[in-house]
Each structure stands twice: as C-alpha cells, then as structure tokens.
Amino acid sequence: MRSEHAVSDTLLAVLRRAPLDNVVLLKFLLASPEAATVHQIVRGDDAATMLLLDHRFSDFDRETYPAASASALIASNSPELTRDLLAFVPREQTLVFKLANEADRLMVAEEFPLERRTAFLSYTATIMVPLDAGANIETTTAEAPFELLAAQGHSAAWLGPLIENGRAFISVLRDGPRPLSACFAFQIDGPVWEVGGVYTLPEERGKGLAYRVVHTALAELTRRGHVARYQVAEENTASIRLAETLGMRRYLTLTHYLSAPDLP
Secondary structure, three states: EEEHHHHHOHHHHHOOOOOOOOOHHHHHHHOEEEEEEEEEEEOEEEEEEEEEEEEOOOHHHHHHHHOEEEEEEEEOOOOHHOOOHHHHOOOOOEEEEEOOOHHHHHHHHOOOOOEEEEEEEEEEEEOOOOOOOOEEEEOOOOOHHHHHHOOOOOOOHHHHHHHOOOOEEEEEEEEEEEOOOOOOEEEOOOOOEEEEEEEOOOHHOOOOHHHHHHHHHHHHHHHHEEEEEEEOOOOOHHHHHHHHHOOEEEEEEEEEEEEOOOOO
C-alpha cells in the first residue's frame, strides 16, 4: 500500500489512468494546487484519491455552502480504500462530500451524517462531424465575445490568458459583428478539454443557436483529437436536453452531500 499526501507526478499518473472518471480532481489539482490537500492510497490495481478543497479558494462552494469550510472530493475504485481515506477527513466541521458512486456514499455514511443537496452530470462525445452551423472558432482575444461569457461568470481575466496560450478557444455565432451565442472549450489535462460557458442572448433563444455553437466546439475538439467533457447541474434541464440532442453520453454523476455535526 502507498499513500501520497502532496501533488506529485506519481499521484497524477494514477488519476490519469482514467482521466475522464477523475476529471474533477485533475481539474482542481492542476488549476489550483495551493487550494487543496490531497490524499491517495494505492493497493495493487486499486486506488482511492481524496481532495480536501478549502472553500476560501472556491467562490462556488463558499456561496452555495456558506456553513461549510471545505469539500471532500473522492475518486475511488475500492470501497475499502475509500474507508481508509476517511481517516484524513477533519471531524466536528461542516463539510461537503462530493461522491461519484453509491459504494462511496455508503462508506462515508458509516462515519458522517449526509444530506443530499445536488448533483452535477458529466457528458462526453464521440466523433462529432462538422456541419455548416454558421458558428466560428476563434483562437485570439482580439474580438472575443467576453461580454456573453461573463454572463455565465467567466471573466476575461481568467479565459483570456488560456486563449492566448493555446489552451482554450471560443465558438461564436454572430450577426455581423454582434455576437448572438457563444461557448468556449479549455484544456483540463492532456487531451481532455471541457466545453462550457454556453450563453445565448435572451432575445435570440429558442432558435437552436446554442446547439450550433456547442456542436461546432465539439467538432473542433474532434478535429484536434481531443476528448470532450461537458458538465451540467441536474436541475438545468435545458442544458441536459442540449447534451442529449447532440448525442453526448453521460458517464459521471457527482453528487454533493452536506455533512454537519448537528445532522441526525
């Protein structure tokens, strides 16, 4: 058995055995390694990894779970190793567990009270054939429609450098110079890229524009030989319908559970 407590090449190599399944942990560890403590236990071919994310570094978690101090994200193919990881979870604190399967939930529930709050669904796409969607791929920031993407909380300060470094692009549909609908794709790790930030002007909705910009982004990822990931909240029925209309396959459900000492 081997246990790792810091981000290392060895730890990342274990996660990269199944990059889509471990995409959430890889995303956080590579983007903000200073924001988390990570524990990994490996026993033969089995592995369990837990990321303890300090909510001071996560706007979403701080706003969504104001009473919680941290989140515990677990990726494991062994319930027994999941149980061993729980020794590293702080006690007598309000936490959020983010779990990908029922076996892990059962292990955690043995030691921590859990209250289900929400879930996020991850989709991926196989080969996406380009179509004449009228959307363009933009790889510079010169005319990037940051005003549309900001409506979904994505700032130019964050996305701009990724575009300039070749780690992101924008798919946008315009009426002349005026952007009507847009999304972007950015690199998480290696060939895994995430499509996000889908936004259409309110007066242009209901015309299939989001389908066209996301389809164009997926086709561009196919052309580049990348693997697509698309995440939606379980209550976002419009985005779920879009993913299914595009023929994407749901492969992961990450469920959030609040755990507080005063829960029954």
